Amino acid sequence: MRSRKTDAEQKFEEILQRFEIPLLQYAVRITGDRERARDVVQETFIKFQRNGALDRADEPATWLFTVCRNGALNVCRKERRMMYLDEEAIEFRGTEEPLPFDRLEQKEAAGFLLRIVATLPPRQQEVIQLKFQNDLSYQQIAKIMKTTANNVGVLLHTALKTLRQRYGEIAGDFIPFKPRTTE
Amino acid sequence: MKMNLDDPKLTAYALGELEEPEKSAVARAIGDSPEAQRVVVETQQVARALRSQYELELNERWIAPRRFIAVTDDSFWSKAGPLAIAAVLTLLALIGALVLATNRSGSALHLAGSSPREQAESGRFSAVEGEEASQFAPDPSRDFGAASYAYVGEHPFVSVSSNPHSGFPIVVTPGSYSEVFQSINAGVLPPKDTVRIEQMINYFNYDYPEPRSDELFSVNVDVAGCPWDQSHRLVRIGLKGREAPRDVHGANVIARDTKIDVEFNPVSVGSYRLIGYDKRSLKGENSNGEGPRDKGIAAGYTVTALYELVPVAQQFSTRQTAQTLLSAKLRFKKPDGNGEVQSIERSVTDDGVDFAQAHPDLKFAAAVAEFGMILCDSGYKGSGTLGAVLKWAQEGKGDDANGYRAGFIEMVRKTQTLKKS
Numbered sequence: 001m002r003s004r005k006t007d008a009e010q011k012f013e014e015i016l017q018r019f020e021i022p023l024l025q026y027a028v029r030i031t032g033d034r035e036r037a038r039d040v041v042q043e044t045f046i047k048f049q050r051n052g053a054l055d056r057a058d059e060p061a062t063w064l065f066t067v068c069r070n071g072a073l074n075v076c077r078k079e080r081r082m083m084y085l086d087e088e089a090i091e092f093r094g095t096e097e098p099l100p101f102d103r104l105e106q107k108e109a110a111g112f113l114l115r116i117v118a119t120l121p122p123r124q125q126e127v128i129q130l131k132f133q134n135d136l137s138y139q140q141i142a143k144i145m146k147t148t149a150n151n152v153g154v155l156l157h158t159a160l161k162t163l164r165q166r167y168g169e170i171a172g173d174f175i176p177f178k179p180r181t182t183e
Numbered sequence: 184m185k186m187n188l189d190d191p192k193l194t195a196y197a198l199g200e201l202e203e204p205e206k207s208a209v210a211r212a213i214g215d216s217p218e219a220q221r222v223v224v225e226t227q228q229v230a231r232a233l234r235s236q237y238e239l240e241l242n243e244r245w246i247a248p249r250r251f252i253a254v255t256d257d258s259f260w261s262k263a264g265p266l267a268i269a270a271v272l273t274l275l276a277l278i279g280a281l282v283l284a285t286n287r288s289g290s291a292l293h294l295a296g297s298s299p300r301e302q303a304e305s306g307r308f309s310a311v312e313g314e315e316a317s318q319f320a321p322d323p324s325r326d327f328g329a330a331s332y333a334y335v336g337e338h339p340f341v342s343v344s345s346n347p348h349s350g351f352p353i354v355v356t357p358g359s360y361s362e363v364f365q366s367i368n369a370g371v372l373p374p375k376d377t378v379r380i381e382q383m384i385n386y387f388n389y390d391y392p393e394p395r396s397d398e399l400f401s402v403n404v405d406v407a408g409c410p411w412d413q414s415h416r417l418v419r420i421g422l423k424g425r426e427a428p429r430d431v432h433g434a435n436v437i438a439r440d441t442k443i444d445v446e447f448n449p450v451s452v453g454s455y456r457l458i459g460y461d462k463r464s465l466k467g468e469n470s471n472g473e474g475p476r477d478k479g480i481a482a483g484y485t486v487t488a489l490y491e492l493v494p495v496a497q498q499f500s501t502r503q504t505a506q507t508l509l510s511a512k513l514r515f516k517k518p519d520g521n522g523e524v525q526s527i528e529r530s531v532t533d534d535g536v537d538f539a540q541a542h543p544d545l546k547f548a549a550a551v552a553e554f555g556m557i558l559c560d561s562g563y564k565g566s567g568t569l570g571a572v573l574k575w576a577q578e579g580k581g582d583d584a585n586g587y588r589a590g591f592i593e594m595v596r597k598t599q600t601l602k603k604s
Contacts, residue, residue: 021241022241025240025241032340032341032342032343032344032453032454032493033340033454033493034414034493113229113232113233113236114233114236114237114240115450117233118344118449118450118495119449119450122344122345128233129237131198132230132233132234132237133234133237133240133241135234137200138195138200150191153191153192153194153195153200154191156191156194156195156198157189157190157191157193157194157195160194160226160229160230161189161194163229163233164222164225164226164229167225167228167229167232168225
């Protein structure tokens, strides 16, 4: 048995520690199924090791999310699930429908903003999660989602517009705004 | 430059994504527009709130990683083989039970006596090399060595957000049950393709209330914990047609073109799976999964369908208030009517009933469903065993005036013997 971890092992564990849960949550939201998500994330880390991605990637986030996303979409295709992130399914669901919670309850609930996120169209949910959970740049997100940084900007802008409105309506606690004037 | 509030650049600026010279240009434009300034400030507030809520969510660990163990030496398994597997399975089952139990209560995952960090590290795989990496211990919820998804005709889990509507054929014949019964009685496990779970479920009578005086059908829905996957919910939808005397032609045909539309609420249901109704048996299925048109429903007809639901991630249920789970809408035409479509609709909330407290009929139907899934080695059979099927069937046996359910229980026992031999 090894008594000390090698540097590579140490680094790998750090990456596992940092990305495993975010990847699981990402995969669950694509596959709609925890068990499949666990398979996908396990497979992602195995590939990560085998391909020596550890050595090459200074910034493993893009690599991991891309491979995880592909894996999750493959599961959807194989099992002929309705694809959560299918291009055709984009904008499938309207965002008009109010959530059946009363205001007070929403405000009290710690994760109420995430509940609003869950009502957004799938690709908007995806950019929000990649941006604010994982702090990725427009460029990185574009690479993962196989689209352009411009498109990521549009998706984020649209999503945040809805979130701003709903957040204001429900929480009503935007910090009072004072316009500043130009010199 | 006049700032358009619908310009994605405004959001990119607020999030610090712009580079020079664009950044300065947008900054100047914003200076002239109090509205644009407000958008920037509010966007940043929402961004902060999102970041902190995602962080909380991560700490809640609403999805536990799989506990897998790396195998670095093949010979270890060949030498220590069965004992080691048994030990690993026991350990994993224990951890699995804890994970399920804590997940179910919606709380963060903690093992007694260890910090989340220690606990997270203890179960993780250490670095592994080469091809051995794929040889992980099996998931405790599956039979060791069993091939998953060998049976391809089943309905998969479908995401509610992309497809909230589901339906199932109203007309079900119970033929498969007899085939399975005869085969097992003769000492042979039935071929997988003779096992039609919906037909087996509908071989049995379930006690549904008579329709209200102003309605032709009673639409009955109940919900309980899913016995083969504790994190899932099991929904039973039962329809019963009104009893009616035969008409002058000797027929008691009461409705036609009957269709059911089940709509799941994305707020409470993440995904769903219709149990049974194997796709290969639905030759005449249309795009809505409704199956062939019925030529008429007889008086007193009943049909039962089961759905397995994956509830919406637990981090959202900080309050245990019951949400609408689904609504079921039955549409039909009266046989003597002028083609006018009538409908009956029911909405259901999930009161969080455990399987132990479920209606006996639901328990029995669940036992039949799981038995069918075990027979066809379904990828969705979860943690259920023949022993568990026996227990559920006995708990759900009820009066069993005609002895059909006792016959089922006997058949499960025979299957246990056949599987062992």
